[in-house]
Amino acid sequence: MSLPRTDKQLVALLRICALIAASILLLILFFLIDESRPVLQHVALTRFVTDASWHPAQGLYKLTPMLSATLYATIGALLLATPLGIASALFCSYYAPSLFAGCYRRLIAVLAGIPSVVYGFWGLTTLAPIIGHLHPPGVSLVTGVVVLTLMILPTVALTVDAALAAVPVAYLRSGAALGLSHWGLISGVALPAAHSGIAAGIMLAAGRAIGETMAVLMVAGNVAEQPHSIFDPVRTLTANIALEMAYATGNHRAALFVSGLALMTVVVMLVSTAELFKKNTHKHV
Amino acid sequence: MSKSDLARVLIWLAAALVSGVFVWLLADILVHGLSRLSWSFLVEAPRNAGRSGGIGSIIISTGLILLVTMVMAGPLSLATAVLLSEFSQHDSVFRCLVRPSLDVLAGVPSIVFGLFGNAFFCIYLGLGFSILSGGLTLACMVLPVLIRTAEEGLMAVPNDYRMAAAALGMSRSAALVHLLLPAATPAMVAGSMLGIGRAIGETAALIFTSGYVDRMPESLFDSGRSLSVHIYDLSMNVAGGDANAYSSALVLIILLLVINSITLRLAKQWLHKSVAV
Numbered sequence: 001m002s003l004p005r006t007d008k009q010l011v012a013l014l015r016i017c018a019l020i021a022a023s024i025l026l027l028i029l030f031f032l033i034d035e036s037r038p039v040l041q042h043v044a045l046t047r048f049v050t051d052a053s054w055h056p057a058q059g060l061y062k063l064t065p066m067l068s069a070t071l072y073a074t075i076g077a078l079l080l081a082t083p084l085g086i087a088s089a090l091f092c093s094y095y096a097p098s099l100f101a102g103c104y105r106r107l108i109a110v111l112a113g114i115p116s117v118v119y120g121f122w123g124l125t126t127l128a129p130i131i132g133h134l135h136p137p138g139v140s141l142v143t144g145v146v147v148l149t150l151m152i153l154p155t156v157a158l159t160v161d162a163a164l165a166a167v168p169v170a171y172l173r174s175g176a177a178l179g180l181s182h183w184g185l186i187s188g189v190a191l192p193a194a195h196s197g198i199a200a201g202i203m204l205a206a207g208r209a210i211g212e213t214m215a216v217l218m219v220a221g222n223v224a225e226q227p228h229s230i231f232d233p234v235r236t237l238t239a240n241i242a243l244e245m246a247y248a249t250g251n252h253r254a255a256l257f258v259s260g261l262a263l264m265t266v267v268v269m270l271v272s273t274a275e276l277f278k279k280n281t282h283k284h285v
Numbered sequence: 286m287s288k289s290d291l292a293r294v295l296i297w298l299a300a301a302l303v304s305g306v307f308v309w310l311l312a313d314i315l316v317h318g319l320s321r322l323s324w325s326f327l328v329e330a331p332r333n334a335g336r337s338g339g340i341g342s343i344i345i346s347t348g349l350i351l352l353v354t355m356v357m358a359g360p361l362s363l364a365t366a367v368l369l370s371e372f373s374q375h376d377s378v379f380r381c382l383v384r385p386s387l388d389v390l391a392g393v394p395s396i397v398f399g400l401f402g403n404a405f406f407c408i409y410l411g412l413g414f415s416i417l418s419g420g421l422t423l424a425c426m427v428l429p430v431l432i433r434t435a436e437e438g439l440m441a442v443p444n445d446y447r448m449a450a451a452a453l454g455m456s457r458s459a460a461l462v463h464l465l466l467p468a469a470t471p472a473m474v475a476g477s478m479l480g481i482g483r484a485i486g487e488t489a490a491l492i493f494t495s496g497y498v499d500r501m502p503e504s505l506f507d508s509g510r511s512l513s514v515h516i517y518d519l520s521m522n523v524a525g526g527d528a529n530a531y532s533s534a535l536v537l538i539i540l541l542l543v544i545n546s547i548t549l550r551l552a553k554q555w556l557h558k559s560v561a562v
Contacts, residue, residue, distance in 0.1 A: 007457045011372050015379060017364030021432065022383040024425050025390045028397065031404040087299035095296050104300065111307055113541055115486025117513045118534050121520045122310050125527055150306065157303075183289035211394025213489035214513075218521060238396045238489070245403065245493045260400040264393055271392030 032261045039254035048258075054224045056244075056252035063259060065226045069141065069234035072227065073216060074209040076145035077152055082202055084149070085156025086191075092157075093164045094186055105161070112154035120218030123147035128219055135231040137221065142230040144220035151215055152205035159204060163197020164190055196280045203274035207267045213238040237263055311538075318535025321528055327536070331499050334523050335515065340533055342501040346416060346509030347485065349502060350495055353420025354484050355477065358428050363473070366435035371461060391429035395489045398426045402494035414508040419495025423487060427480035434476025438469035471551045478548040482541055488513040512537050 043061060051062040088108065092101045123143060131146075132138025167190050175189040191198070221233020222243060235243070237259045248256055329339030365383065373380045402422030412418045442465050450460035488511075496508030497518060510518070516533050519526030 004456050006459075010458045010461075011368070014364045014368035014372065017361050018368045018379060018383050021361055021365045021428055022386040024428065025386045025393075027405060028390075028393065028401045028425075031401050031409070032397070035400075035404050084299050084303055087296045088303055091296050091300040095293065096300070104304065107304060107307060110542065110545065113482055113486070113545055115488065115513055115537060115541070117486070117488040117516050118314070118537065119310075121516055121530060121534055122313060124520055125531075126310075126313055150310070153303065181287075181289045183292040186292070207392060207394075211396065213394070213396040214517060218517070238394065241396050241400065242489055242492060245400070257400060257404075260397050264397045267394050268389050268392050272389065275388060 028264075032257055032264065035257040036254050036261055039251045039258060042251060043255075048255075054240075056248070056255055059251070061251075061255050063237070063255075065224050066235055066237045066240045066259070068226060069220070070210060070236040070238070072141060073144045073148055073220065073234070073236055074206060076141070076230075077148035077209045078202065078206055080145065080149040081153045081156050081205060085153050085201065085205070086160050086198065088153070088157040089160035089164055090186060092161055094182070094190070108154045108157050111150075112158060116151060116212060116214040117218075119147050119151050120215040123215065123219040131231075137231075137233060139219055139221035139233055140231045141220060141227050141234045144216045144234065144236070145230075147215045147219050148209050148212060151212060152208050155205045155208055156201045159201030160194065160198050163194035163201070166197065167193040196277045200274040200277035203270050203277065207270040207274070210270070211238065211263060211267045213242050217242050314531060314534050314538060317528070317531035319532075321532040322535060326532060330501065331515075331529075334526070335499060335519050335529055336523060336525050337529070340512065340515065340529075340536065342499060343510055343512055343515045343533070344536075346495070346502050347511045349416045349505065349509060350420045350423065350491070350511055351481055351484055353417055353505065354423040354427060355481065357421060357424040358431055358480065359477065361424075362428055362431035363435055366432050366439060367461065369432070370436045370439040371457070371465065387429045387432055390425075391433075393426075395426065395487055398422055399490040399493055401425070402490060407494060412506070414494070414496030414498075415506045416495055416502055416509040417505045419491045419509070419511070420505075422490050422494045423484045426487065426490060427484050430483060431476055431480045434479060435469070435473045438472025438476065439465060441472065442468045471554055475548045475551040478544050478551070482544045482548070485511075485540060485544070486513055486537065487511075488517050492517075512540075 039061070048061050048063040051060045053060050054062050054065065088104070092105055096104060123146070124139070127146060128138040128143050130138075131140065131143050171189050171193055172185060175185045180188060216236045217239040220236065220239065222235045222239055223233040224235045224240065225232075227234045241256050241260055244252070245256055326339040327344065328341045330342050331340060332338030365387075369380060369383065399422065402418055402425075406412050406418040406421050407414060412421075446464050446468065447460060450464055455463075491511050491514050495511060495514075497510055497514065498508040499510045499515065500507075502509040512533055516530050516537065519530035519533065
């Protein structure tokens with residue numbers, strides 16, 4: 001079917017707009033790579049691991065303390081947020097009276113929208129002093145983990161809740177007809193049926209935790225050294241970029257863009273895998 | 286105690302813990318923030334690096350950044366969504382190109398948008414640290430959300446509309462302007478609200494694109510400090526700035542709640558309508 005002329009003009013216009021929208025991603029990639037180039041040309045990639053420390057002004061580019069801080073903070077937050085998030089979703093779907101469930105969902109939705117800078121600010125003024133009482137200085141890996149947990153918990157809870165809602169009622173009815181207990185029904189039927197959605201939720205949350213900047217920047221202490229205990233202050237990759245971009249020049253600036261490129265690669269991989277899992281859920285049902 | 290009972294107790298405990306912590310967070314900001322919140326706080330300029338005075342110029346800067354974001358991202362996302370949902374049968378190649386790149390864009394961390402915005406808008410295009418750079422960076426960031434919601438809104442318009450328009454001999458463009466877009470408006474407004482909600486809380490992407498300057502901006506080429514950057518700066522770099530940071534955080538949360546409830550109401554209205562049709 002061919003289109004009349006006015007429609008053809010419209011489609012041409014729309015195509016230009018869509019191309020602009022699609023090219024933003026390419027522009028981002030291009031500029032990240034372009035800005036990273038100086039350091040990649042002059043500094044071997046292995047030096048990001050083997051250098052003595054992170055002192056870019058002196059030409060030392062050890063990124064591993066930041067990498068491990070990001071890794072520890074993300075794993076810690078996932079370990080806490082996954083069980084709590086799944087429990088929250090189960091609470092809404094199978095345990096809470098309907099009035100409670102509605103309020104609780106609303107609360108979680110509001111929290112999902114609260115900006116990270118507010119979480120960071122609250123962590124700094126309220127949580128850090130409490131943790132500092134236990135073990136100074138208070139701004140530390142563990143504070144970062146707790147604040148990150150609060151931030152990614154809504155992501156896990158909302159995705160798992162949606163996955164549980166997509167479990168066909170027939171599954172649950174047949175389970176009940178077989179005489180399964182309430183918990184037997186949940187652990188034997190609902191959770192396995194929703195497993196793709198749960199995996200997607202955890203991956204989205206991991207992506208959010210790795211890419212999160214402000215909250216960890218404000219509460220984790222920002223010392224660029226390898227942490228030895230959970231009470232040590234740490235600096236994540238994202239915080240490192242935010243702290244040093246303001247004055248970085250030359251190879252230093254390029255090194256920050258390299259870490260940005262690495263972050264983007266990891267997060268994009270996680271998020272796209274999560275999308276695949278989500279699509280699988282829809283196929284099953 | 287049986288397994289079933291144990292699970293029940295644990296799940297109730299978890300829910301109580303989660304809501305307890307979150308109520309604590311919200312109450313803490315409400316209680317501390319209310320002490321300084323007043324009309325004069327909202328309109329006065331910040332003084333003494335923000336320790337005293339208000340957030341008048343900060344609110345203006347935030348509004349201008351959002352304005353730039355929506356003016357850029359709104360039309361672009363609308364056009365892309367229309368192409369994807371209404372004309373994609375003629376454009377399957379386009380669809381395969383645009384869709385995945387938007388999905389990936391949605392996953393890019395905000396600090397990476399900040400790096401990109403700094404390299405592209407501030408330095409390459411020579412806009413410097415300005416409200417324009419910040420707004421454009423945020424426009425790139427909210428684009429996927431806006432496109433997704435506009436597309437869903439258009440797809441939810443019943444196919445009968447398109448058939449009826451075609452039967453009357455209307456061109457596709459006319460059907461779009463007179464029928465489909467009006468029918469999808471509430472969904473698109475709800476989507477824009479979602480985008481604004483995301484943009485208003487953004488900090489990492491703005492620190493090195495729109496900058497720190499807390500004066501009243503005179504034009505879009507001036508640097509302007511957004512509300513979220515103001516909270517960050519007061520709590521991290523200004524000793525004794527906590528009281529004003531609390532009030533600014535409260536203002537930010539109230540703005541978000543208002544945006545949130547408008548979105549919910551619109552979404553509900555829109556659902557009603559499409560069910561009624």
